Amino acid sequence: MVLSPFNTRLRAEVERKQSRLCLGLDLDPTRSSRLHDATLNSLREASLTIVEETWDRVWGYKLNFAFFEQFGAAGYAWLEELAAAIGERAMVIGDAKRGDIGNSARNYARCIFQHLNLDAATVNPYMGQDALEPFLADPARGAFVLCLTTNPGAEDFQRHGNDHPLYLEVAAWARALNDADNLGLVVGATHPDDLAKVRQAAPDLPFLIPGVGAQGGALEPAVACGASECPSIINVSRGIVYAGEGSLDEISAAVEDYNQRINELAQSHGL
Amino acid sequence: MVLSPFNTRLRAEVERKQSRLCLGLDLDPTRSSRLHDATLNSLREASLTIVEETWDRVWGYKLNFAFFEQFGAAGYAWLEELAAAIGERAMVIGDAKRGDIGNSARNYARCIFQHLNLDAATVNPYMGQDALEPFLADPARGAFVLCLTTNPGAEDFQRHGNDHPLYLEVAAWARALNDADNLGLVVGATHPDDLAKVRQAAPDLPFLIPGVGAQGGALEPAVACGASECPSIINVSRGIVYAGEGSLDEISAAVEDYNQRINELAQSHGL
Numbered sequence: 001m002v003l004s005p006f007n008t009r010l011r012a013e014v015e016r017k018q019s020r021l022c023l024g025l026d027l028d029p030t031r032s033s034r035l036h037d038a039t040l041n042s043l044r045e046a047s048l049t050i051v052e053e054t055w056d057r058v059w060g061y062k063l064n065f066a067f068f069e070q071f072g073a074a075g076y077a078w079l080e081e082l083a084a085a086i087g088e089r090a091m092v093i094g095d096a097k098r099g100d101i102g103n104s105a106r107n108y109a110r111c112i113f114q115h116l117n118l119d120a121a122t123v124n125p126y127m128g129q130d131a132l133e134p135f136l137a138d139p140a141r142g143a144f145v146l147c148l149t150t151n152p153g154a155e156d157f158q159r160h161g162n163d164h165p166l167y168l169e170v171a172a173w174a175r176a177l178n179d180a181d182n183l184g185l186v187v188g189a190t191h192p193d194d195l196a197k198v199r200q201a202a203p204d205l206p207f208l209i210p211g212v213g214a215q216g217g218a219l220e221p222a223v224a225c226g227a228s229e230c231p232s233i234i235n236v237s238r239g240i241v242y243a244g245e246g247s248l249d250e251i252s253a254a255v256e257d258y259n260q261r262i263n264e265l266a267q268s269h270g271l
Numbered sequence: 272m273v274l275s276p277f278n279t280r281l282r283a284e285v286e287r288k289q290s291r292l293c294l295g296l297d298l299d300p301t302r303s304s305r306l307h308d309a310t311l312n313s314l315r316e317a318s319l320t321i322v323e324e325t326w327d328r329v330w331g332y333k334l335n336f337a338f339f340e341q342f343g344a345a346g347y348a349w350l351e352e353l354a355a356a357i358g359e360r361a362m363v364i365g366d367a368k369r370g371d372i373g374n375s376a377r378n379y380a381r382c383i384f385q386h387l388n389l390d391a392a393t394v395n396p397y398m399g400q401d402a403l404e405p406f407l408a409d410p411a412r413g414a415f416v417l418c419l420t421t422n423p424g425a426e427d428f429q430r431h432g433n434d435h436p437l438y439l440e441v442a443a444w445a446r447a448l449n450d451a452d453n454l455g456l457v458v459g460a461t462h463p464d465d466l467a468k469v470r471q472a473a474p475d476l477p478f479l480i481p482g483v484g485a486q487g488g489a490l491e492p493a494v495a496c497g498a499s500e501c502p503s504i505i506n507v508s509r510g511i512v513y514a515g516e517g518s519l520d521e522i523s524a525a526v527e528d529y530n531q532r533i534n535e536l537a538q539s540h541g542l
Binding site: 026028064066067070072073074075076077079080097098099101102103104105108110115116126127128129130131132146149151152153154158160161166169170 | 297299335337338340341342343344345346347348350351368369370371372373374375376378379381382386387395396397398399400401402403417420421422423424425426427428429431432435437440441444
């Protein structure tokens with residue numbers, strides 16, 4: 001079966017699931033939760049349990065590779081198992097923030113798209129076009145390019161260049177590379193005033209928007225900056241997997257609550 | 272034993288080994304070589320063999336994580352085995368080009384410094400200071416920040432900002448963060464005219480210089496931009512591991528040859 005381009009699949013999945021919610025499965029051995037302790041096996045079981053409980057109500061999952069890699073090869077085996085367990089039931093973004101040249105970029109893309117069989121990856125723009133291209137080669141798989149991130153350090157370089165701030169140049173550049181309809185942008189919800197500027201620079205790219213919830217970003221501007229052809233995918237990680245005491249009931253209720261709020265906001269903005 | 276700051280260790284190792292050569296162990300299943308075929312086990316054995324042959328004549332090794340990650344968990348197990356096999360016999364740079372926020376950055380640093388016990392990592396500056404800090408927390412471990420890379424895409428953003436090009440801002444910014452004497456820069460040998468500009472912006476940081484050999488960068492400006500307090504570490508990957516037909520003798524001779532040429536150039540520049 002030949003799959004549609006990634007951005008078409010992204011929209012179809014929003015329709016099918018009636019969800020723009022991406023759940024970040026960032027399970028942290030240093031946090032307490034009803035679902036896990038600090039051991040790898042307990043984290044592993046918790047991640048699989050959360051997927052079984054939530055897959056039919058989320059657009060997809062974001063797997064931040066750092067949370068797996070901290071355990072080395074054993075963490076990578078967990079990542080492989082979790083990706084296979086999700087399978088076709090939801091979209092999966094490999095939040096690896098990779099960026100490297102030539103062969104290296106191809107190897108990273110191979111890991112994420114072939115070996116792990118994920119639907120999309122996050123990519124760092126600092127090294128330019130040839131670092132991005134291997135992630136765009138298969139139209140069915142997508143790349144979300146880091147544009148404006150949620151952290152304090154976003155101010156160090158992403159606004160570099162006064163009248164032509166780097167993050168808007170990245171947005172326009174990414175738009176120009178979207179020949180295969182499989183490119184999106186990562187724009188943090190913690191910059192509500194800038195979401196509209198990025199939308200203007202890239203009117204036809206979907207956004208992956210982290211920073212809602214624990215990081216303090218507001219939901220409304222994040223949802224509202226979407227368009228019907230390129231919806232905002234809203235990522236929530238800690239705000240869901242550590243809701244309340246982190247029990248499965250609380251996680252499930254948090255998914256329900258975020259979904260409802262996001263859908264109501266989308267509807268109120270005619271999206 | 273409390274180790275010295277990374278940049279002190281870097282200099283001491285140049286003295287001890289009489290080498291500024293970093294060998295990039297980028298073994299590629301799609302290339303033919305006398306030492307390996309396309310299987311993971313053959314690549315693994317080749318990497319261990321090359322280390323046994325070369326460790327006493329190289330400053331260190333650069334392990335590009337992409338070449339391991341393409342095999343998933345099994346590749347990570349190879350990376351763990353190889354890092355342990357090198358041990359204290361040479362410096363090891365984890366060329367992972369990581370860049371992420373908060374917890375994620377800490378998890379990546381934990382993987383590279385604690386789990387794999389490597390000496391240094393390469394880090395992407397796009398996300399700013401808080402993405403870098405976890406890599407600087409232990410003075411004995413170092414971070415090389417990507418400044419000006421060897422690939423065509425380096426032109427896309429790294430010179431952004433006309434009179435204040437981003438790569439020079441990154442260099443000055445990194446210099447200001449070098450409180451613990453454990454920070455360096457990645458500057459490609461393919462930009463010989465810019466090496467001197469980066470040196471001016473960061474007179475007291477060591478450079479890790481890729482791009483010599485297969486990528487066409489010249490050796491002399493790469494060596495000459497070093498200073499005795501912050502030598503250039505010259506990385507060669509394909510130019511050594513695929514020298515000739517890639518036999519152990521040819522690899523060994525290429526190490527010898529690069530070392531001699533680099534040392535003669537350093538001497539002729541009074542370094």
